[in-house]
Amino acid sequence: MRAKIMMALMLATFLAAMEGTIVSTAVPRITSDLSGFEQVSWVYAIYMLVTAVSAPIYGKLADLFGRKKIFLIGIGIFLIGSTLCGVAMSMTQLIIYRAIQGLGAGAVMPITMTIIGDLYTDQSARAKSQGWISAVWGLSGVAGPLVGGFLVDTLSWRYIFFLNLPFGLISFFMLVLFYKEQSKAATKRHIDYAGALIFSVSTIALLYALLTGSQEQSWLNPTIISLIAFSLLSFLVFYFVEKRSPEPMIPLTLFTNRSVSMINLLTLLINGIVIGLVVYLPIWTQGVLGESATVAGFVLTPMSVSWTLGAVLSGNLLGRLRAEQLIIAGTSILTIASFLLMLLAPDSPGYLIYVSVGLIGLGMGLITPLVMVKIQAAVPVDQRGTAVALNTFTGTFSQTFGAAVFGMMFNLVTVASGHSNLGSSFESGLVSSDQLVQVREILASGVHVVFTGAVALALCSLCLSIVLNQAEKKSVRAKK
Numbered sequence: 001m002r003a004k005i006m007m008a009l010m011l012a013t014f015l016a017a018m019e020g021t022i023v024s025t026a027v028p029r030i031t032s033d034l035s036g037f038e039q040v041s042w043v044y045a046i047y048m049l050v051t052a053v054s055a056p057i058y059g060k061l062a063d064l065f066g067r068k069k070i071f072l073i074g075i076g077i078f079l080i081g082s083t084l085c086g087v088a089m090s091m092t093q094l095i096i097y098r099a100i101q102g103l104g105a106g107a108v109m110p111i112t113m114t115i116i117g118d119l120y121t122d123q124s125a126r127a128k129s130q131g132w133i134s135a136v137w138g139l140s141g142v143a144g145p146l147v148g149g150f151l152v153d154t155l156s157w158r159y160i161f162f163l164n165l166p167f168g169l170i171s172f173f174m175l176v177l178f179y180k181e182q183s184k185a186a187t188k189r190h191i192d193y194a195g196a197l198i199f200s201v202s203t204i205a206l207l208y209a210l211l212t213g214s215q216e217q218s219w220l221n222p223t224i225i226s227l228i229a230f231s232l233l234s235f236l237v238f239y240f241v242e243k244r245s246p247e248p249m250i251p252l253t254l255f256t257n258r259s260v261s262m263i264n265l266l267t268l269l270i271n272g273i274v275i276g277l278v279v280y281l282p283i284w285t286q287g288v289l290g291e292s293a294t295v296a297g298f299v300l301t302p303m304s305v306s307w308t309l310g311a312v313l314s315g316n317l318l319g320r321l322r323a324e325q326l327i328i329a330g331t332s333i334l335t336i337a338s339f340l341l342m343l344l345a346p347d348s349p350g351y352l353i354y355v356s357v358g359l360i361g362l363g364m365g366l367i368t369p370l371v372m373v374k375i376q377a378a379v380p381v382d383q384r385g386t387a388v389a390l391n392t393f394t395g396t397f398s399q400t401f402g403a404a405v406f407g408m409m410f411n412l413v414t415v416a417s418g419h420s421n422l423g424s425s426f427e428s429g430l431v432s433s434d435q436l437v438q439v440r441e442i443l444a445s446g447v448h449v450v451f452t453g454a455v456a457l458a459l460c461s462l463c464l465s466i467v468l469n470q471a472e473k474k475s476v477r478a479k480k
Helices: 002-018 022-034 041-065 067-086 091-105 108-119 123-154 164-178 193-216 222-244 258-288 293-298 301-317 323-342 350-377 381-417 433-479
Strands: none
Touching (some): 002 164, 041 067, 041 381, 067 091, 108 381, 123 301, 258 381, 350 381
16 A cells, blocks of 8 residues: 555656756747747746745645645646646746646645655655655656657647646545545644745745846845845744744744754755756856757756665665764765866866766765655654655755855856856857857856855765764763
8 A cells, every 4th residue: 555655656746846847848839839938937937936935834734634635735736737837828827827836736745755754654664765756856857858858849848737637647546545644633723824924925025036136147136135125024024923823834843953953954055056066067068168958958867867876775775874874975975076066177077077967966865865754753743744844945945045146156257257258158159269268268267166165065064964963873872
């Protein structure tokens, strides 16, 4: 029975994760059919933004009303959004429907990990199962563009959304049939509507400001400054609302729980490393090395493959090694890989990039299943969904914040040069050879600064993992 539930969870996770990347190969056809090229970035951003905001809310609802009911509602919303995306007649409609998709997808990751935590009480078995879920996320990064490209070339871009329907329904009905959750006592529960509303509004304002600022690099724009100030003030109000709520959406004890706070900080750091790699390595490959877009996309493939291997390996090693030891191994690998990326030069051996990317994936694969194991072990069962959802939100927020900060660092170096041909650098035929050399040097300097920032994040994550290990040792000694 557990195997069938795991299959349903993996299928739902694969669909939700793949939607983050499958659109990439369909953009030319979508903009050709719907126009609105200037809005295309929001086809990606709105999905990520709504998924991030809704995840903690779903986590709390799952704790209140049961995992199964809320998870099925999430899948249902995701499938409705997918159907609407497939029939969208304008770019504005597509963006709205992608938001609905993201609203459903927000339930998938946190509640999947929570259900696994409920199904498996043994840490080793729990880590193996969560390792498979992490592997699915890694696989989706490769499968998304490949499946999307095939459907766009053979059928229509609309089928990248319609594809979710049959497989999503299979996952839905498998959970209905095979997942028998222990029913909750029929007691009146308080729903923290005020907390959920304030959290949603403040988070949307902050993420919107970060996304817009990183895209337009206009951080001193009065609108962006106002949104950031508004979000910070709203979070302060959220704190006082949660403090007074009998059943807060995000219990403040999660922030005072040392283990949870350290794991969330680790999640914040390592996801920042990944977004720096994903965004700026293709710029290095195309802008500095002069390779094609296809080659630039292929460069990231080793990360997805090794992430999958690392996640499976992590689950199998837990038991022989402590979770903290494996996390130290993962952050050590991330640190080595980040140093290799920082040392990249235009004349570096080609294999160095693939080795570095593969090591990043391996390190992340080792760490991510154990993050969930540590989170779930650190909180009572009735807070498990909320704690996992908060960690999921932290990872998504890290990617948005990391993209904004790295974008600012990159532009401080490149835009400050004042070179007029930076936007044409990927096409060597558009500029003279002398100018092309200058452009590539400028881009190399910008990417180098970003990768130096990634090294700083990796070193911080390594130090944090060592502190986490020492804290666990002290806790074990105290129990004895």
